[in-house]
Amino acid sequence: MTDLLNMNGKLRICYGTCNPALGKAVVEHLNLPGTEVILKAQQFADGEILTDYDSTLRGCDLFIVQPVSVPDVNAALMELLLAIDAAKRACAARVTAVIPYYGYARQDRKAKMRQPISAKVVADMLTAVGVNHVVSIDIHTQQIQGFFSASVPLDFIPGDMIFLPALCKLYKETKFMVASTDAGGAARCRELAHKFNTDIAIVDKKRNYDAMNQSDVMSVIGDVTGRNVVIYDDMCDTAGSLCKAAAAIKRAGAVKVFGCVTHAVLSADAAQKIRDSVFDQVFFSDTIHIPDEKLAVMGKITIISCAEILATVVRVIHLEESLGNYIQCQKELVAKLINDECQ
Template sequence: MCSNNKMDIKIFTGNANRELAEKICKEIGVELGNSVVSTFSDGEISVDINETVRGGDVFVIQPTCPPVNENLMELLIMIDAFKRASAGRINAVVPYYGYARQDRKTKARDPITSKLVADLLTSAGADRVVSMDLHAAQLQGYFDIPVDHLVAVPILAKYFKENNLIDKDTVIVSPDIGGVRRARNFASILDLPIAIIEKRRPKANVSEVMNVIGDIQNKNVIIVDDIIDTAGSMTKAAKVLKDFGAKKVYACCTHAVLSGPAIERIENSVIEKLVVTDTIPLPEDKHIDNIEVMSISPLFAEAIKRINNNDSVSKLFDK
């Protein structure tokens, strides 16, 4: 039930993914807030908020994608600006949460950078964080403020169903043991079996496939992951599935970071089609034939409306 004291929705964005922010505004039916985020000649970030936000329910849409540190600083400075301008509530909408993979100590003297970023957002003045497919769901516990955690699996699964890319013999594949729950959720939507690639990762951005658990012989497969960065793991996994007898290999992920040689690797791989979301903008200077982008703007728009109305966000996933 809506409160009589409901605050006006005010949506702003930095430079990380303006197109996504505009799509979300269109879905909600509000104008994107008037703000300018630029840099001084020495590289310092300048933020100008050109309208009143006093008492408003402010949503700052800013994934911390590459350039990660610049986009993170933009977000922190914007939050600080809104706090000092007496915003009623400040919601950091971070579709892609950078540094999420640095979530634990794997060796002596490692930082836990994802916890540090959570502390920075809180200290800057955020009252709530809205994100999608955190690398590890327990990252929500790093925050001392509410976190609404959205998932992209239903959107990605819908693409394969609507485009007739699945049949009763299709198998959903988790690229590692850690992603089994995600693959199982994806498979349950489509009522399909799963397989698992067993591998070890000797160092960052390097993986070695060891075995495939499950029956993929003469079957089409869909690899489901949360992040594709350099695409080394994904393209190697696709090749191994082919070597183990898979017919066609499709892949999907929520966050298409696609850094370094990623795009070239995907184009030269055995992957028939890669389906991603628009949490991160794809490079504008490259045409990528075998990558399909699904927009998560309707889901974020509905979440923002529910947060503003003080309604349940979890009910989005009951449908």
């Protein structure tokens, strides 16, 4: 595989400043000397961003790893846009934006009159600067694929691919069922529950659209009495919905409650809320960098890296192989693992 990847010498990969630890890990998993280029990002005194590359990009197949996330979502997005524009002006043959966390994805519709569809605006900006391909992990809703034209495809990696090995071990010990924090995430949770041939519950949540990041739990749909439950969600921002859902499930009779969340936004006092919650353990991926001070607060979390998966996706796309076949093969391998170890 390594010889084949190096055959034309055109693969290049870089990463922005938003999650350099993940970018470095992806480069290390690729293990291909000479493929990394340095993306330099600087700021003027007024906050303007300037990007530059340390080596030639002419004719290369460039992958830019940059989540659109905290600590500054808007700066991360601007840095990514400028990095793409710089690469196209440097005559890169193809530019793929690897966006582990697609910021603004939850604004995928008009919740109220006179609101923007911000996820579409981000897609328009990426297209306008000339990106050729976008890859993301566990996008908020699949309809975001339709915000891009056929000439700029968006591929997304299911979030559960990151967690399935760990969940297999957990299932062997606890025989859990799966729960969704709201009706909108039910499809995602149903697919995960199907893999383990287990039941699903849904937390009936009422969101307050007049106050940002606020919601109330109404009830739990499904019988969790005497069961161990894994709450599976795509993102955790303030942790309000997640912790309220866990408390409701615990009150409904669950024995142990676990969390499994792809994107750890963890705004404000989210880390403190998780530490004080009824969760026994919470799994996060590293699509978003979690600062050390927040990790220190949360003694009950486990971080599982998506770097190896992203490195494999880079290989597959560069070699013009089928990403769908890769995902299907992974599903079959996990199905076998579940069958061998969990049942």
